[in-house]
Amino acid sequence: MNRATVIWGMLLIAGAAYLLVRVQSVGNGRVYVQRVEVQPQAAPPAEGEAPAAAPAGWVRYEPALRSSAGEEDIEVSIPRTVGVWLAALLTLCILSFLWGDNPFYKLAESVFVGASAGYAMVVGFWTGIVQNLFGKLFPELMRASFLPGQEGEGSLVYIVPLVLSVMMLMRLSPVGGWISRWPLAFFIGATAGIRLVSYFKSDFLLQIESSIVPLIVMTDGGLNWQESLKNITVTVGVLSCLVYFFFSVEHRGAAGVASRLGIWFLMITFGAGFGYTVMGRIALIAERLQFLFSDWLWLI
């Protein structure tokens, strides 16, 4: 048995022992919910009709604070408790990658990828295909089955996306796979056209407009040196970065100086981006540890 296995084994045994003691003494990791009875009201009767019987009610479970344990209508939710324990153990599995690649990490990674893909597919099916496509093509059928709240008339225009979708699926067919290129071409062309217009306005024209600023800003008859310095920095930064990416002239002399200045601006931008990234990553680990300490272990 190598040293790493021994350390892992000892850590796991110590962790499991601590958890057992804590669960016995504190009961951590439990999730409490409040039981709320919902009783819908019957629709008012039409003239001359007898009042309808009240529809059947149901029970809704709202999240409750753990400090409210023992109060009336507060109970432990087994599914949510299992969820917290699963989430905590999977978090530890993912964090175990810091020690090195291992089967626990691979298991958690696979669960995460599979669950995300499956969830996205199911949500996409019910919202995109059922609600948007079938809801428009077969409104009566959808109202009678899955979408009782669906309103409006059908639209035959939606046959076009249906046909394009079927053509796209031809890629999976052993013959006629070339048919899928047509909807793909339509999709790429339409997307490029839509994006071109929006990019041209918001990321080109308006950015040029925003860059045209007075270098000397006068406020109340005096020099506003802060705004002036800001505007000069923006102008010099934009021009020098543009020179850096302009390869039609050799970067020598004035062009070389501007180009090197452009590199400095770029490096400062990347540095700020890196700083932000570090902050983001620390925020993520802080949130996970907060979950482990608070929801799972009840330490805070």
Place this chain on the structure above:
Amino acid sequence: MYEFFAHLDRRWIFLLMLLAVAVPLLQGVRFPEEPSDMVRNVYAAMDESSRGSLVLMAFDYDPASQGELQPMAAAFTRHAALRGHRMIFLTLWPQGVPMLRRNIDILKTEFPDYVYGEDYVNLGYRPGAEGVIKVVVSDLKELYASDVSGTSVSQLPLTRDLKNIQQVDLLVNISAGTPGAKEWVQYAATPYRIPMVAGTTGVGAPALYPYIPQQLVGVLGAIKAAAEYEQLLIGGYPVLAENIQAQEGLKRMGPQLVAHLLMIVLIIAGNIVYFAGRRRGVTR
């Protein structure tokens, strides 16, 4: 000494970082936040909108980035409710649906007077990325005939007469990537001049700064800006000082400071080891 640092197992660094984040969390270390002008502008956009304004809450993030973004989404939701604004929630991310629910739970528990359908509506997710924005700016009901639970939007008082999102008074977007804030700026805020504020991950913040102030009122960048926003919110609405849930960003800034100090120390130490190695003629 040089040999020790030059061949230090990186797992010691991981352990140090774990302690730098865990200890302040366990100890509840917090620091006062001084809101920046950018955060003040975003706050003012929400706070100075007239009471009862219609706000579109487009929350485009998933559980993987909720550590960074949930505090600012919750702060926006609380702020809008405290101002009495009406809210429409939607997402362009399939995994964003539980995130919407999480923020709506805040309304249910902390603002019981808020009525679904009258004060807020959850439209949920529709596939199509920026295509969805392109449609809802001209015809909301073309894509959102019903809300997240299948109720027709024509039956809900808030959305009954809403033709498109050009009618909203403020567009709030929380973005973890694409589609997100950039697409809302390109397809909604810029062409239709809808006032918009955004909150984004640290990685995404620099890409949005060029849009300020003409196309975007302001951006909350990462957890630091969320904490500053919470500080402003507590200042403006002291009732939140008692609400621990409303201080998630502030709680996470303690670990941020200690972890950043550790990072600075590690960068300096790494450079010292590197230059010491160069003087000894070590090449890597």
